[in-house]
Amino acid sequence: MVTADKIVTIEGLSTGYRSGRDETIILEGLCSTAFRGELIAVIGKNGSGKSTLLRTIIGLQPVLRGKIYHEERDILEYSRLELARKVGFISTETVRATNMNVYDLVSLGRYPYTNWTGRIDSENHNRILEALENAGMTSFYSRFISELSDGERQRAMIARILAQDTGLLLMDEPTAFLDIGSKFEILHLLHNLAKTTGKTIIFSTHDLQMAISQADKIWLLKDKRLVEGAPEDLMIQGEFDHIFDSSPARYNSDQGTFTFIGEEQGSIYVEGKGILRHWTEKAVNRNGFSVSKEKTGRYIIVPSGNFKNWRLVEGQKAEEFSTVYELAGAIKKLGQFTI
Amino acid sequence: MRSESRISNDVYLADSGQQYLIFILLIVLAGMLFLLDLFLGSVSLNPGDVLNAMFSGGEGHMETILFKFRLPKAATAFLVGIGLSLSGLQMQTIFRNPLAGPDVLGITSGASLGVAFVILGFSVSISPETLAGFGNWILVVSSWAGAGVIMIIIMLIASRIKDIMTILILGIMLSSGISALVILMQYFSSESLLKAYVIWTMGSLGNLTSDQLMVLMVSVSVGIVLSLVSSKMLNALLLGENYAVSIGLNVKLARIVIFSCTSILAGSVTAFCGPIGFIGIAVPHMARIIFRTSDHKILIPGSILTGGSVMLLSDIIAQLPGSEKVLPLNAVTSLIGIPIVIWVILRNRKYSGVY
Numbered sequence: 032m033v034t035a036d037k038i039v040t041i042e043g044l045s046t047g048y049r050s051g052r053d054e055t056i057i058l059e060g061l062c063s064t065a066f067r068g069e070l071i072a073v074i075g076k077n078g079s080g081k082s083t084l085l086r087t088i089i090g091l092q093p094v095l096r097g098k099i100y101h102e103e104r105d106i107l108e109y110s111r112l113e114l115a116r117k118v119g120f121i122s123t124e125t126v127r128a129t130n131m132n133v134y135d136l137v138s139l140g141r142y143p144y145t146n147w148t149g150r151i152d153s154e155n156h157n158r159i160l161e162a163l164e165n166a167g168m169t170s171f172y173s174r175f176i177s178e179l180s181d182g183e184r185q186r187a188m189i190a191r192i193l194a195q196d197t198g199l200l201l202m203d204e205p206t207a208f209l210d211i212g213s214k215f216e217i218l219h220l221l222h223n224l225a226k227t228t229g230k231t232i233i234f235s236t237h238d239l240q241m242a243i244s245q246a247d248k249i250w251l252l253k254d255k256r257l258v259e260g261a262p263e264d265l266m267i268q269g270e271f272d273h274i275f276d277s278s279p280a281r282y283n284s285d286q287g288t289f290t291f292i293g294e295e296q297g298s299i300y301v302e303g304k305g306i307l308r309h310w311t312e313k314a315v316n317r318n319g320f321s322v323s324k325e326k327t328g329r330y331i332i333v334p335s336g337n338f339k340n341w342r343l344v345e346g347q348k349a350e351e352f353s354t355v356y357e358l359a360g361a362i363k364k365l366g367q368f369t370i
Numbered sequence: 371m372r373s374e375s376r377i378s379n380d381v382y383l384a385d386s387g388q389q390y391l392i393f394i395l396l397i398v399l400a401g402m403l404f405l406l407d408l409f410l411g412s413v414s415l416n417p418g419d420v421l422n423a424m425f426s427g428g429e430g431h432m433e434t435i436l437f438k439f440r441l442p443k444a445a446t447a448f449l450v451g452i453g454l455s456l457s458g459l460q461m462q463t464i465f466r467n468p469l470a471g472p473d474v475l476g477i478t479s480g481a482s483l484g485v486a487f488v489i490l491g492f493s494v495s496i497s498p499e500t501l502a503g504f505g506n507w508i509l510v511v512s513s514w515a516g517a518g519v520i521m522i523i524i525m526l527i528a529s530r531i532k533d534i535m536t537i538l539i540l541g542i543m544l545s546s547g548i549s550a551l552v553i554l555m556q557y558f559s560s561e562s563l564l565k566a567y568v569i570w571t572m573g574s575l576g577n578l579t580s581d582q583l584m585v586l587m588v589s590v591s592v593g594i595v596l597s598l599v600s601s602k603m604l605n606a607l608l609l610g611e612n613y614a615v616s617i618g619l620n621v622k623l624a625r626i627v628i629f630s631c632t633s634i635l636a637g638s639v640t641a642f643c644g645p646i647g648f649i650g651i652a653v654p655h656m657a658r659i660i661f662r663t664s665d666h667k668i669l670i671p672g673s674i675l676t677g678g679s680v681m682l683l684s685d686i687i688a689q690l691p692g693s694e695k696v697l698p699l700n701a702v703t704s705l706i707g708i709p710i711v712i713w714v715i716l717r718n719r720k721y722s723g724v725y
Contacts, residue, residue: 089616115618128608129468131664135605142606142617149602149667195617 036067036102038199038231039088039118043097046080046087054095057083061097061257063250065233067198070225072242072262073235075252081235082123084252085201088233089120102198115143119192121202125184127177133187134172137162140194159194165228166190166220182213189220200224202234206241214238218245239271298323299362303333311341314355318362329365331358389661389668396660396675400448403682407444408436410691415440439576442583446575446642447685448678449590451649453639455677456597457632458650459657459669463604464628465528467537468714471651472636475524475541477517478647479548481640482571484516485509486552489567490559506585513641518633520544525625573644573700575685582642589638594674596631600624601666608664647700648707649684653677655714680706 045059057080065071073081086092088099090106099106101117109117119140126136140162141155151159163169166189176184185205192200205221206214218238222245225232233250236242242249243262251258251270258270265271298321301312311333312322332342340351341358345365352358409415413435415423423432454472461470461477472478488509523544528537556564578586603624606614615621639646657672658664684706688697 091612091615111615111620112618115616118616120613120616122612124610124612126609126613128664130658130662131608135664136609139606139609139617142602142619145602147599147602149605 037100038065038067038069038102039233040064040100040103041088041097042100044087044094044099045096046083046092047095048083049093049095056095056255058252058255058257059096063257063259065199065231065248067231068225068229069231069247070222070245071231071233071248071250072246073233073250073252074237074239074242075235079252080255081252082203084250084257085120085203085233085235086122089118089201090114091120112143115195115197117197118199118201119195119197121185121188121192121200121205123203123207126188129177131176132173133163133168133176133179133190134159136176136187137168137172137190137194140191140196143195158196162190162194165193165224180213182209182216185209185213185217186220189217189224193224198230200230200232200234202232204236205234206236206238214241221245296320297329297365298327300324300326300330301333302326302330303335307333307335311355311358314359315362318359320362320365389663392660393671393675396672396679400675400679400682403679403686404444404448407447407682407686408440410686411435411440411689412692412694412696414692442578442580443576443685444682446578446583446586447681449586450575450639450643450646451653451677451679451681452674453586453590453593453635453677454646454650454681455653455657455673456593456670457635458652459654459666459673460597460600460604460628460632461650462654463607463666464625465524465537466607466610467528468655469538469651469711471648472517472632472640473645473647474538474651476520476544476548477524477632477636478640478645479545480516480518480520481513481637482516482645483548483552484512484514484637485570485641486555486567487516488512489570490555490563506579506582510585510589510638510641514633514637517637517640518629520548521629521633525629570644572698573646573703575643575699578642586638586642589634593631593635593638596627596634597670600627600631601670603627604666605664644700646703648704648711649677649681652707652710653680655710656680 041061041063044061045056046061047054047056047058049055061084073084075081083092087094088106090109090111094106101109101114106114137159138151138155141151141158142149144158145151145155160169163172166186168183168186168190171179171183171187176187179187189202189205202221206217209217218241221232221234224230225247243266246262248259249262249265251265258265260268260270296319299315300323301308301315303311311331315322315331329343329345332338332344334340340353341355343350343352343358343361350361352361405420408420409417415432415435419432420436423430423436457477458471461472461475462468465475472481524537524541527540531537531540556567559567603614603619606617606619607624609617611621614624636650653676654669654673657669657676660676661668661672663669681703684699684702688699688702690697
């Protein structure tokens with residue numbers, strides 16, 4: 032990373048809105064650098080300024096204070112057209128033009144390179160095909176964008192910024208509104224693009240778990256500031272523990288999962304191994320009990336060997352259940368009686 | 371991979387081949403309608419008469435009908451069709467609104483106000499002779515100004531409110547407000563000027579002097595050139611303004627070019643032919659249906675040919691061939707345009723608020 036190229040550098044950046052003389056500052060004093068080929072996830076609560084930050088980096092919103100450098104040149108020195116050759120942008124806005132097919136959409140990515148008539152010559156045509164190929168959309172090129180699924184449309188949008196041939200891609204919640212399969216697909220695509228084409232990708236997301244598994248670096252926005260680091264660094268520093276302070280969700284740094292903070296009604300020990308134990312523990316948590324580390328008077332034995340049933344043991348009393356669903360029902364009742 | 375990209379190359383070329391064919395058909399259609407418009411009317415001419423009149427160089431009855439009435443009227447119809455369709459197409463793209471059009475958003479009303487100022491207001495101080503010569507340009511320019519002002523007001527509203535229906539309702543309010551102003555002006559103007567204005571509002575293709583036709587031709591030509599110049603910008607604007615900026619569009623420049631173009635087109639047509647409804651909103655959709663594309667490099671020439679043809683057809687119908695009567699042009703264009711507009715509304719129901 033020491034010799035890698037600086038794609039974008041922000042120095043003491045304040046972002047927000049300006050209307051007349053009034054300034055609303057959303058983020059202040061941000062400093063960071065994104066290097067070639069990095070996949071960076073921007074994370075923060077709703078309203079923490081993720082979109083504002085991305086929009087400021089692409090120049091859709093004014094730099095209130097500080098500096099943004101694209102490839103070590105101040106953003107203010109770029110013309111709109113020059114900047115369009117350095118940064119591509121996908122916002123949360125969906126494009127819904129009638130009769131626009133995927134090829135037309137992607138060809139608009141060549142806008143900064145075509146002459147005033149916007150003619151697509153063979154050079155531009157080849158770039159468009161290449162972009163379609165890289166986004167896995169080649170076979171969709173003649174489909175109208177209004178007929179695509181959300182995931183396909185997002186891939187078409189990605190093909191469009193690939194055709195724009197920029198070193199930096201900014202994406203505002205590219206995985207929002209997608210089903211879980213498409214989410215992984217898109218994130219995997221971004222990860223591969225960063226690795227194989229050397230493009231720097233900065234994307235905002237609410238999917239902490241996916242961001243952690245794929246991103247090289249996290250920009251965590253909280254309290255108007257930016258905290259950066261590898262996902263693991265932030266995990267070790269316990270930075271994620273507090274992002275959702277006000278909400279009933281808690282991030283478990285040791286497991287990398289979220290749990291809801293409910294009123295805990297006691298603890299249950301789970302005896303057993305492997306996947307059965309893992310999911311039984313989940314069921315225990317979901318029903319308002321914590322999983323105790325040591326065996327106490329109340330415990331669950333998961334099926335193993337000859338035993339096909341779950342056994343809930345409390346003192347001398349033991350009950351058997353053939354499914355987790357039934358077991359969960361019994362756990363719920365336990366809670367009610369202990370209150 | 372190689373074979374795959376070659377396939378898509380071929381298919382892409384096949385698409386444009388098909389579009390060339392449609393263009394040729396449309397040119398033939400427009401030509402035929404133009405000739406029909408020359409032949410048909412209260413006095414039906416046959417092709418022999420027309421050819422005779424064209425090449426005899428005489429000054430007979432036929433020549434008068436052909437050169438003094440039919441030819442200017444057909445030319446006007448074609449220019450009006452082009453002007454209204456192109457301004458409608460550009461407005462639909464820049465507002466990202468399938469129901470935008472010069473008459474719907476009050477642009478035509480703005481132009482009417484400009485015209486009313488000239489006919490009702492200033493005519494008192496301008497003699498009819500001045501109006502006939504230099505006056506044509508005064509009429510057109512004030513019509514442009516009226517259209518331009520409304521265009522800017524609508525754009526300011528549209529930049530704050532994204533909902534199509536709200537903008538349309540505000541457009542209707544704006545039109546009504548302007549009509550109120552015009553009514554006030556009518557109330558205080560003399561009877562003869564009032565009559566001139568009311569006849570103008572009914573819409574007509576046949577009342578243009580050759581000077582006026584010249585002005586209209588120049589204005590529409592300027593409009594066509596500006597539209598062709600702005601086709602790349604219009605394509606970018608299909609993505610919405612933020613994306614357009616992110617791919618390098620200069621939005622301010624685009625707005626200035628496109629707004630001037632729409633105001634010139636809608637303004638000049640309205641100045642000479644009155645407020646003609648529904649062509650501006652319906653024809654771009656016809657072009658989209660015919661060419662199945664969103665690319666303005668195709669939609670602009672497509673709207674020119676479709677708009678010209680539809681207007682010629684409207685004129686032929688309005689003349690009620692073989693009878694002495696003539697229908698009001700506005701009634702005919704509405705009856706042609708409204709079904710298409712209804713179809714667009716029904717089709718777009720599921721995403722109201724987006725284009």
